[in-house]
Amino acid sequence: xxxxxxxxxxxxxxxxxxxxxxxxxxxxxxxxxxxxxxxxxxxxxxxxxxxxxxxxxxxxxxxxxxxxxxxxxxxxxxxxxxxxxxxxxxxxxxxxxxxxxxxxxxxxxxxxxxxxxxxxxxxxxxxxxxxxxxxxxxxxxxxxxxxxxxxxxxxxxxxxxxxxxxxxxxxxxxxxxxxxxxxxxxxxxxxxxxxxxxxxxxxxxxxxxxxxxxxxxxxxxxxxxxxxxxxxxxxxxxxxxxxxxxxxxxxxxxxxxxxxxxxxxxxxxxxxxxxxxxxxxxxxxxxxxxxxxxxxxxxxxxxxxxxxxxxxxxxxxxxxxxxxxxxxxxxxxxxxxxxxxxxxxx
Amino acid sequence: xxxxxxxxxxxxxxxxxxxxxxxxxxxxxxxxxxxxxxxxxxxxxxxxxxxxxxxxxxxxxxxxxxxxxxxxxxxxxxxxxxxxxxxxxxxxxxxxxxxxxxxxxxxxxxxxxxxxxxxxxxxxxxxxxxxxxxxxxxxxxxxxxxxxxxxxxxxxxxxxxxxxxxxxxxxxxxxxxxxxxxxxxxxxxxxxxxxxxxxxxxxxxxxxxxxxxxxxx
Numbered sequence: 168x169x170x171x172x173x174x175x176x177x178x179x180x181x182x183x184x185x186x187x188x189x190x191x192x193x194x195x196x197x198x199x200x201x202x203x204x205x206x207x208x209x210x211x212x213x214x215x216x217x218x219x220x221x222x223x224x225x226x227x228x229x230x231x232x233x234x235x236x237x238x239x240x241x242x243x244x245x246x247x248x249x250x251x252x253x254x255x256x257x258x259x260x261x262x263x264x265x266x267x268x269x270x271x272x273x274x275x276x277x278x279x280x281x282x283x284x285x286x287x288x289x290x291x292x293x294x295x296x297x298x299x300x301x302x303x304x305x306x307x308x309x310x311x312x313x314x315x316x317x318x319x320x321x322x323x324x325x326x327x328x329x330x331x332x333x334x335x336x337x338x339x340x341x342x343x344x345x346x347x348x349x350x351x352x353x354x355x356x357x358x359x360x361x362x363x364x365x366x367x368x369x370x371x372x373x374x375x376x377x378x379x380x381x382x383x384x385x386x387x388x389x390x391x392x393x394x395x396x397x398x399x400x401x402x403x404x405x406x407x408x409x410x411x412x413x414x415x416x417x418x419x420x421x422x423x424x425x426x427x428x429x430x431x432x433x434x435x436x437x438x439x440x441x442x443x444x445x446x447x448x449x450x451x452x453x454x455x456x457x458x459x460x461x462x463x464x465x466x467x468x469x470x471x472x473x474x475x476x477x478x479x480x481x482x483x484x485x486x487x488x489x490x491x492x493x494x495x496x497x498x499x500x501x502x503x504x505x506x507x508x509x510x511x512x513x
Numbered sequence: 514x515x516x517x518x519x520x521x522x523x524x525x526x527x528x529x530x531x532x533x534x535x536x537x538x539x540x541x542x543x544x545x546x547x548x549x550x551x552x553x554x555x556x557x558x559x560x561x562x563x564x565x566x567x568x569x570x571x572x573x574x575x576x577x578x579x580x581x582x583x584x585x586x587x588x589x590x591x592x593x594x595x596x597x598x599x600x601x602x603x604x605x606x607x608x609x610x611x612x613x614x615x616x617x618x619x620x621x622x623x624x625x626x627x628x629x630x631x632x633x634x635x636x637x638x639x640x641x642x643x644x645x646x647x648x649x650x651x652x653x654x655x656x657x658x659x660x661x662x663x664x665x666x667x668x669x670x671x672x673x674x675x676x677x678x679x680x681x682x683x684x685x686x687x688x689x690x691x692x693x694x695x696x697x698x699x700x701x702x703x704x705x706x707x708x709x710x711x712x713x714x715x716x717x718x719x720x721x722x723x724x725x726x727x728x729x730x
Contacts, residue, residue, distance in 0.1 A: 287634060294634040298707045326635070326708065333715050340722055356616060 228261050293325040293388060301327050308396040311430040315438045323388040328367065328395020335363045335402050339464065342409035362464075367395060370456050377452060381445035383436060393432055394457075400428030401461050408465060417465055425461045429454050563587045570650045570692050580643050580696065588649020591656050592621050595720075598659045599727055617723065624716045625649060632697065632709045639700040648713070651693035655717065658685035659724045666729055678725060686721040690714055 304327055312319055339359040368391075375390045385393075404420040433450040440446045563586050596617040629644040637644075662678045693713050698706045 287630060291634055291636075294631070295636075296708070297704060301708070326631075329631075330711060330715075333712065337715050337718055337722075340719065356620070 290325070293323060296324055296326050300324075304396060305399050308399050308431055309424070309427050311427065312434045312438070315434055317438060318384060319435045319438045321385070321389040321393055321435060323386065324392055325388065325395075328392055328398070331395055331398045331402060332363050332367050335398055335405070336360050338402055338405050338409065339363070342405065366460055367391070367398070370394060370453075370460075374449070374453055374456075377449055378436070378440075381440055381449050382442070383440040383445070383449060385436070385439055393435060397428045397432045397457060400424045401464065404461060405464060421458070421461055421465075425458055429457045432457065559584075559586065563590075566650055567653055570653050574695070580639070580647065583643045583646035585642070585646060585649065588625075588646065588652065591649060591652045592618060595621075595652065595656050595659055598656075598663060599723060620719065620723075621649075621652065624719070628712045628716055631712055632701065635705050635708055636702055637697075637700045637709070639697065644697065647693055647696045648716070651689045651696075651717075652720065654685040654688040654692070655682075655720050655724060658682050658721075659727075662724060662727065663729070666727075670728065682721050682725045686717050689717045693717075 300322075304322060304324070336359050339362075340356060371387070371391045371394045374394070375385070375387050378385050378390070404417070404424050408417040408420060433454055436450055436453065437446050440449055562582065562584065566584075566587055596614045599617055600614060625645050625648040628648060629641055632639065632644060633641070658681050661681050665674050665677055665681075668674065690710070690713060694706075694710050697713070698709060701709050
């Protein structure tokens with residue numbers, strides 16, 4: 168039964184934390200069902216010696232097998248049966264032991280490789296936060312620091328930034344809904360996720376590279392964290408302006424809220440860089456990218472939507488997105504032609 | 514004892530079996546004439562397990578049945594049915610069938626994986642598949658909401674139907690979030706519950722958004 172067998176690995180995986188001790192005990196209990204002598208030999212866990220023993224026994228087994236095959240045809244049925252059972256009993260047991268040993272070695276190697284590469288514990292220190300800390304950092308991200316002569320501390324934390332990126336994705340999707348234009352749900356969702364994550368990871372890497380060139384004291388995780396918390400301003404702005412559709416309100420929020428979060432990021436970076444040119448280059452780039460991204464998020468999605476609407480609906484333009492146009496000339500010509508036709512008939 | 518002299522085992526029936534009783538095996542049926550009985554028993558047992566978990570989700574109490582014997586049949590069925598019901602919507606119906614099904618699938622499963630990783634990184638004691646199981650089963654209220662939305666949309670698609678759909682989807686979204694929180698929050702250290710609940714909230718919000726903005730052609 169499928170679910171039944173699925174329960175097994177689940178139960179085993181849930182004890183994965185103390186895996187070494189548990190697995191060791193389990194191994195000890197399940198040796199091949201042999202005699203005490205063989206068990207004692209296999210209790211030695213350093214695979215070197217017992218493996219050599221196994222190798223020896225395997226070699227002996229093979230030689231016995233060859234002998235047996237040579238004289239197998241000659242023996243009588245019952246005698247062969249009796250001897251056969253005895254030999255097979257011994258050989259079957261040894262075969263099982265060897266197979267068991269190989270399985271254990273393979274499993275040990277696989278679990279070692281798995282724990283080395285797929286270890287999420289590498290990321291664990293970056294998620295070690297309390298809700299109070301997250302709230303404090305969110306509020307701090309809107310307050311520019313005054314002291315730029317002293318390197319400001321940046322918390323290398325990834326929970327807050329990750330949640331902010333996902334929130335930004337959700338707000339973008341919500342913006343699609345409230346602008347009443349649901350075109351290609353799937354494509355827009357992929358675009359939203361790609362845009363937000365691409366911005367966060369891409370711009371962080373780019374600014375980190377620039378920081379390396381400009382000799383700024385910042386690590387990659389700190390940069391990811393700084394930029395991630397800087398997206399808090401973007402989230403607030405977009406959340407408000409997607410629900411209240413005034414362009415002027417958007418500009419106020421863009422300068423105010425966006426500007427505040429940019430100022431904070433810039434101030435922190437300035438405090439960690441020496442030299443005027445370097446400071447200018449680094450902070451100018453970051454400020455430009457951050458502000459332009461907010462502008463892009465507000466306008467580009469409307470444009471994307473408009474563009475798709477154009478291709479779909481042809482001459483039928485939705486009134487709120489187009490300037491009022493004159494009645495096309497076609498109808499005039501039709502009117503004239505009809506009038507002429509009517510006049511002819513009369 | 515005289516009657517027993519007639520009893521004999523014919524020689525062409527192999528006598529086989531295991532002397533040691535294996536753990537957890539089912540005893541074979543006595544009735545060998547209907548060979549499809551055991552298969553039906555198996556399927557019914559699995560269906561009953563899935564059904565019991567559905568009941569646990571609809572009436573979320575703090576029970577560990579959902580966590581103890583986890584399975585992924587229920588989430589798969591729910592995910593596929595939700596993705597099928599979300600087909601055929603949106604303005605241009607030319608080639609939107611394919612991507613929508615895949616998008617829903619990918620969003621649900623990757624969203625669940627991300628939430629599970631997040632809860633593990635925050636120090637949760639729940640295992641990977643147990644968390645996937647809970648998050649998948651708690652999509653049930655939203656699937657019910659999708660069904661209701663489709664029925665409402667059959668009647669008409671005006672403002673009234675939108676309000677009805679909005680209320681239903683919001684209620685089911687709240688139910689989903691509460692149900693999954695009831696199961697998952699216990700496995701976290703007590704002061705970090707909010708950190709785990711928030712991504713679950715976002716996840717079900719995105720699914721609710723997909724359901725609410727569904728407009729059939």
